[in-house]
Amino acid sequence: MKTNPLFLILITGLSVSACNQSAETNASADLQNNPLMEESTLPYATPDFSKIKNEHFKPAFIEAMRQQTEAIDQITANKEEPTFDNTVLAIEKSGVLLERVSNPFYALTGANTNDELEEIQEFLAPKLSAHYDAIYLNDALFQRLKTLYTKRSELDLDQESLKLLENYYEDFEIAGANLSADDKDKLKEINAKEATLSTKFNQTLLAANNAGVIIIQDKAELAGLSESEISALKDSSDWKITLQNTTQQPLLQSLENRDLREKLFKASWNRADGSKNDTKAIISELAELRAQKAKLLGFSNYAEWSLQKTMAKTPAHVMDLFSKLIPAATAKAQNESDAIQAMVQQSGEDFKLEPWDWNLYAEKVRKAKFDLDESQIKPYFELESVLENGVFYAAEKLYGITFKKRTDIPTYHDDVLVYELFEEDGEPLGLFYGDFFSRESKRGGAWMSNLVTQSKLFDKKPVIYNVCNYTKPSEGEPALLTYDDVVTMFHEFGHALHGFFADQMYPSLSGTSVSRDFVEFPSQFNENWALYPDVLKNYAKHYKTGEQIPQTLIDKIKNAGTFNQGYALTEYLAAANLDMQWHMIPADLKISDANQFEKDALHKTKLDVVHAVVPRYRSTYFSHIFGSGYAAGYYSYLWTEMLDHDAYNWFEEHNGLTRENGQRFRDMVLSRGNTLDLEEMYRAWRGSEPKIEPLLKARGLN
Numbered sequence: 249m250k251t252n253p254l255f256l257i258l259i260t261g262l263s264v265s266a267c268n269q270s271a272e273t274n275a276s277a278d279l280q281n282n283p284l285m286e287e288s289t290l291p292y293a294t295p296d297f298s299k300i301k302n303e304h305f306k307p308a309f310i311e312a313m314r315q316q317t318e319a320i321d322q323i324t325a326n327k328e329e330p331t332f333d334n335t336v337l338a339i340e341k342s343g344v345l346l347e348r349v350s351n352p353f354y355a356l357t358g359a360n361t362n363d364e365l366e367e368i369q370e371f372l373a374p375k376l377s378a379h380y381d382a383i384y385l386n387d388a389l390f391q392r393l394k395t396l397y398t399k400r401s402e403l404d405l406d407q408e409s410l411k412l413l414e415n416y417y418e419d420f421e422i423a424g425a426n427l428s429a430d431d432k433d434k435l436k437e438i439n440a441k442e443a444t445l446s447t448k449f450n451q452t453l454l455a456a457n458n459a460g461v462i463i464i465q466d467k468a469e470l471a472g473l474s475e476s477e478i479s480a481l482k483d484s485s486d487w488k489i490t491l492q493n494t495t496q497q498p499l500l501q502s503l504e505n506r507d508l509r510e511k512l513f514k515a516s517w518n519r520a521d522g523s524k525n526d527t528k529a530i531i532s533e534l535a536e537l538r539a540q541k542a543k544l545l546g547f548s549n550y551a552e553w554s555l556q557k558t559m560a561k562t563p564a565h566v567m568d569l570f571s572k573l574i575p576a577a578t579a580k581a582q583n584e585s586d587a588i589q590a591m592v593q594q595s596g597e598d599f600k601l602e603p604w605d606w607n608l609y610a611e612k613v614r615k616a617k618f619d620l621d622e623s624q625i626k627p628y629f630e631l632e633s634v635l636e637n638g639v640f641y642a643a644e645k646l647y648g649i650t651f652k653k654r655t656d657i658p659t660y661h662d663d664v665l666v667y668e669l670f671e672e673d674g675e676p677l678g679l680f681y682g683d684f685f686s687r688e689s690k691r692g693g694a695w696m697s698n699l700v701t702q703s704k705l706f707d708k709k710p711v712i713y714n715v716c717n718y719t720k721p722s723e724g725e726p727a728l729l730t731y732d733d734v735v736t737m738f739h740e741f742g743h744a745l746h747g748f749f750a751d752q753m754y755p756s757l758s759g760t761s762v763s764r765d766f767v768e769f770p771s772q773f774n775e776n777w778a779l780y781p782d783v784l785k786n787y788a789k790h791y792k793t794g795e796q797i798p799q800t801l802i803d804k805i806k807n808a809g810t811f812n813q814g815y816a817l818t819e820y821l822a823a824a825n826l827d828m829q830w831h832m833i834p835a836d837l838k839i840s841d842a843n844q845f846e847k848d849a850l851h852k853t854k855l856d857v858v859h860a861v862v863p864r865y866r867s868t869y870f871s872h873i874f875g876s877g878y879a880a881g882y883y884s885y886l887w888t889e890m891l892d893h894d895a896y897n898w899f900e901e902h903n904g905l906t907r908e909n910g911q912r913f914r915d916m917v918l919s920r921g922n923t924l925d926l927e928e929m930y931r932a933w934r935g936s937e938p939k940i941e942p943l944l945k946a947r948g949l950n
């Protein structure tokens with residue numbers, strides 16, 4: 249999902265000085281008749297896209313930053329003793345305009361962008377970053393928070409207000425606000441170096457990816473690819489295969505020429521190792537630098553520092569999850585390897601299975617045992633039926649909410665569907681926008697975010713959107729989805745429910761503003777209802793005949809779900825484990841050989857036991873952790889998957905899809921936002937720690 253813009257506001261800060269005088273003067277002229285400056289008069293104060301124009305954003309952002317800066321200055325200039333109201337609450341209120349401007353802006357830049365918006369985004373990025381930095385480096389502000397935090401138990405705060413104070417204090421502390429002036433300077437130096445090295449990593453990797461391209465002169469070498477795949481590779485007189493970011497390459501599933509497969513695989517595996525675009529020194533230095541940063545901040549390693557506000561809390565908990573999964577994952581991968589080796593022999597070949605053979609022969613096994621013909625399935629998955637009779641139906645059965653289509657709300661594109669949601673007693677709950685079809689102005693993938701965030705402080709009910717990239721049918725044709733599309737719709741609406749059921753006083757604790765290893769839990773959990781018999785029966789009907797999807801097709805979908813999961817889980821675990829190992833090194837360790845470090849990391853966790861199963865990313869091209877913000881965080885996907893299956897298991901143990909079960913889940917989990925310790929919240933609802941067995945079962949690993 250998309251980062252909550254509000255969260256962005258919280259992790260960053262302010263800057264009057266960032267906008268010069270003339271820009272401000274121009275800006276103020278542009279603020280008259282700017283629809284972003286006033287709250288919209290539409291229902292739920294949803295942004296009025298019929299009035300918002302590209303040119304409104306820049307001046308509104310500048311003014312919003314100015315207002316927040318002014319508000320923060322007023323807080324720190326206050327001669328009175330800090331109180332919750334004059335400090336914490338005042339910070340919470342300071343970003344109200346910035347959020348109102350940001351929400352529609354990020355909705356548009358994600359789902360319906362254009363050159364002008366992109367230019368504005370580029371213009372704003374450094375200004376916003378400086379703005380947010382200035383808040384978190386504001387020592388006077390931090391000292392007021394610290395005074396309150398130190399005597400927080402005497403302040404007689406309600407639970408959510410206490411959490412808000414702790415949340416702000418911890419964010420400042422994590423950013424280094426508690427350090428001495430000298431150490432702050434050291435930290436700034438480390439942060440700057442880290443940013444420089446990350447950029448260097450990205451640039452080097454980009455060059456490595458480009459240099460790794462494979463040129464084919466003889467079309468015959470491309471045997472196994474379809475004509476359309478071949479023509480997509482065409483580059484003047486040659487054919488060109490470019491590298492994707494994962495170790496395995498999509499074309500390895502079809503290429504019949506074994507030499508070419510090996511060449512492509514090795515180009516991928518060695519792209520940033522040993523060539524002139526080598527990243528080994530960069531990643532070693534990054535890992536060492538992060539260890540030093542953790543030490544400066546009082547932690548024994550980077551992972552320990554970075555996991556503080558997550559549900560997992562400590563590296564030990566993450567490693568414990570891995571160790572529970574590794575034996576089952578590698579055992580299943582070994583079985584898969586044996587079956588694939590047999591398929592090699594059966595195909596009249598005689599060689600030892602290597603990583604570059606896996607996908608081609610796995611695909612042959614899949615076709616023989618689990619073939620899912622999408623064209624047979626799609627007629628049962630018509631978009632609006634899946635949405636209204638599947639996704640909404642499940643939500644109604646569980647949580648009692650109802651839906652009414654609205655055609656009177658202006659949206660940013662004609663394809664966007666709008667529904668109003670109501671509680672069981674008819675009380676309005678919020679607005680939902682569904683933007684399902686792919687188009688050029690939309691980035692890839694699927695996500696959820698808010699146009700209006702729920703909060704009692706500002707008397708706001710949520711307005712939430714889901715964006716997907718389904719193929720748009722031609723005029724007059726029905727929109728038929730693949731099974732993956734169906735699952736994506738349930739997934740994104742799971743995020744939406746987390747936002748709709750938010751019941752918080754403060755926007756920065758509302759709904760989906762939770763840690764990375766929890767935020768995908770409500771969405772992954774919601775996927776489970778896609779195949780739930782009572783739900784499936786209600787939505788999976790042939791678009792022409794109305795006939796229900798036959799059981800044989802349902803069985804095929806279910807069987808296909810466990811195919812190749814030993815491989816998938818092992819390659820993921822190998823990468824996630826590398827991420828943890830790189831970020832658990834002590835501050836005094838020098839890494840002389842990144843390849844040896846990687847080898848040792850895989851060996852000691854027994855993730856190298858199946859010869860043909862390799863990490864999803866090698867360290868040298870693991871851009872999640874060295875090029876963007878996922879350091880010590882790649883495990884999150886697996887953590888939430890554990891929660892998702894364990895939670896669904898609770899429902900199975902308690903009679904499944906019932907109002908009572910749904911209400912309990914809503915009351916104890918979905919409505920709580922970030923107001924509780926996530927681990928304790930989960931345990932209170934589940935009655936125990938999350939267990940790993942349901943995940944193993946779902947992946948066919950038990």
Ligand SMILES: [Zn+2]
Pocket residue numbers: 249739740743768771
């Ligand atoms: Zn998601």
